[in-house]
Amino acid sequence: MPSHEAGWAHADGALKGPSWLREPADPNALVPHLWSQTARKSDGVLEIGGVRVTDLVAEHGSPAYVLDEADFRGRARAFRDAFDDYDVFYAGKAFLCTEVARWVAEEGLCLDVCSAGELLVAQRAGFDMARVGYHGNNKTAAELARAVELGVGRIVVDSFHEVERLEALAAARGGADPRIRVMVRVTAGVEAHTHEYIATAHEDQKFGFSITSGDAFEAVRRILAAPGLELLGLHSHIGSQIFDSSGFEVAARRVLALHARVVSELDVVLPEMDLGGGFGIAYTTQDDPSQPGQLAGEMREIVARECRALGIAAPRLSIEPGRAIAGPSMCTVYSVGTVKEVALDGGARRSYVSVDGGMSDNIRTALYDADYSCTLAGRASTAAPRLSRVVGKHCEAGDVVVKDEFLPADVAPGDLLAVPGTGAYCRSMASNYNHALRPPVVAVRDGASRVIVRRETEDDLLATDVGGA
Missing domain, CATH: 2.40.37.10 (Lyase, Ornithine Decarboxylase; Chain A, domain 1)
Known part of the structure; x- marks a missing residue:
């Protein structure tokens, strides 16, 4: 129009x-x-x-x-069962309240939060903090300290300033175990076919470290060298309201290439990788979204094929459906x-x-x-x-x-x-x-x-x- x-x-x-x-x-x-x-x-x-x-x-x-409620729980189970070899994180930003957080836990999903308020809801619901991931492009030192204190299972790092804040937190803990577990959010340069405000993997936007510029590799190197931090792997999210796996294929190829470079040049094993969410739903008769089983099969094949080509072992994968469950x-x-x-x-x-x-x-x-x-x-x-x-x-x-x-x-x-x-x-x-x-x-x-x-x-x-x- x-x-x-x-x-x-x-x-x-x-x-x-x-x-x-x-x-x-x-x-x-x-x-x-x-x-x-x-x-x-x-x-x-x-x-x-x-x-x-x-x-x-x-x-x-x-x-x-x-x-x-039955529909919400059914969609959560459908993703859990289709991606049974993945970790499935429900993206709480879609819709979150105390009761919904409890449903998510009861259906065996992990929980992704992106603010102190969402983390507070998870805490109130009694959610296992080891199964919580914490996103956000501008997490304050106080917010990070709260997440570490609660034992959040992974913090998705989004900037060098955030690396500095986590290094300071780790130093203040004096080497206390467990180490702060983090993932590095990278931008893969993929233009998802969606509205520009919800496309999040192209270069000119606020999220993550660019693979192309070398910032992503430098963030990995710096975190690996930081005492008290444990790098789980790389995180990619290409956008929202996406109807097929083609964008994930391009993103997975670029993120896995970076993963392979880290393994080769820095001689470390990154055990995990997160491919994000953004799976679409039908709002009108023009929309034809893929089902969880189809997405799971296609994404498994994409990752397996790319890992074979690169000669690397496949990391444990995770995804973050939100809209596709709650919408x-x-x-x-x-x-x-x-x-x-x-x-x-x-x-x-x-x-x-x-x-x-x-x-x-x-x-x-x-x-x-x-x-x-x-x-x-x-x-x-x-x-x-x-x-x-x-x-x-x-x-x-x-x-x-x-x-x-x-x-x-x-x-x-x-x-x-x-x-x-x-x-x-x-x-x-x-x-x-x-x-x-x-x-x-x-x-x-x-x-x-x-x-x-x-x-x-x-x-x-x-x-x-x-x-x-």
Whole structure:
């Protein structure tokens, strides 16, 4: 879509809808691969985990994030089982709370965190710190000290300043065991076919040490020479929302070449390697992600082939799925507030459906130009489908939740809409923009619902505002 300085909604052609969107025969029907495994409709009412969303909204209000516990656990097990010879780290940045951290542990996965707050949640959940990895491009000395004190299993080093901080920490410990275990994050120069803001392995960006410039090799050399540090291996992450293994193939070739150079020139064995995450999910009918079993087979073959060519033993591998586990497991339920029709080019009309949430609970449409789907969730309709745009209630023209969708033409105030695929990053990136209260996360399973992250209150909103104290 052509760009416009005021945003994609103002660009030429923005009112015509995407070429991939097809008018459905029945606008009530669910597209199964966009929804969690227990999602179904009964008499037009959406059910998740055996709970009707009409009952859920009556009890918990709207908007609300609805998390399908069985689906989340099933996707976690699918990665664990498909990659049974790997270490699978759930990327907590996708969505993390105390209960989810416990699910991750119970399903046998490790946990990847990238902030002091995420580490605090892991600690509160009683997560085995030896199974936690700590990411981040600007970890402070205090944050690193906390991670070392808690016994975090690996710290992914991202800069020479961080190496200095870890060297100082190791020296302060006076050679105490165990040594601080680290990995070196490298940039492999791979352009993942994704949005530029979530492509993370090309050279011109903030993460990691460049292989091409030699910084990555120097970081390895320096860590190996540092008393009190133990180098586990190299770490690579090429981006997010990736649908096939081709990018991983190029990255693995370059990272394994560096691994082989380290083995040859520095005469050390690096026991591990992390290939990152970024596995994509289906947000709309245009998306066709690979399944864990297929990804596992392809990635094993890629690594085995490259190791044979280099004449080296394969390191133990790890991956970091986040979106691919949490994303499809959650949907967001909204109540419709207003509906208005706008005349489009050629005499067509589009319905603008305003809901009681928006960019404060899902910033991804505005931030990444992300596409979403949605469905009428509280009743069945016999009306014909109509091209609609689902928008939020914030004071921004770009406050759009679903850019284009065919909804029944009789959608009206009071109806419920549900947006699938909101488990990854929507709650994690939620804000109080316009002083909105962040929605709750309601877990559903076997016909029961329970709040695992409560809705914010007005007291929460004013708690840090000391002006009236």
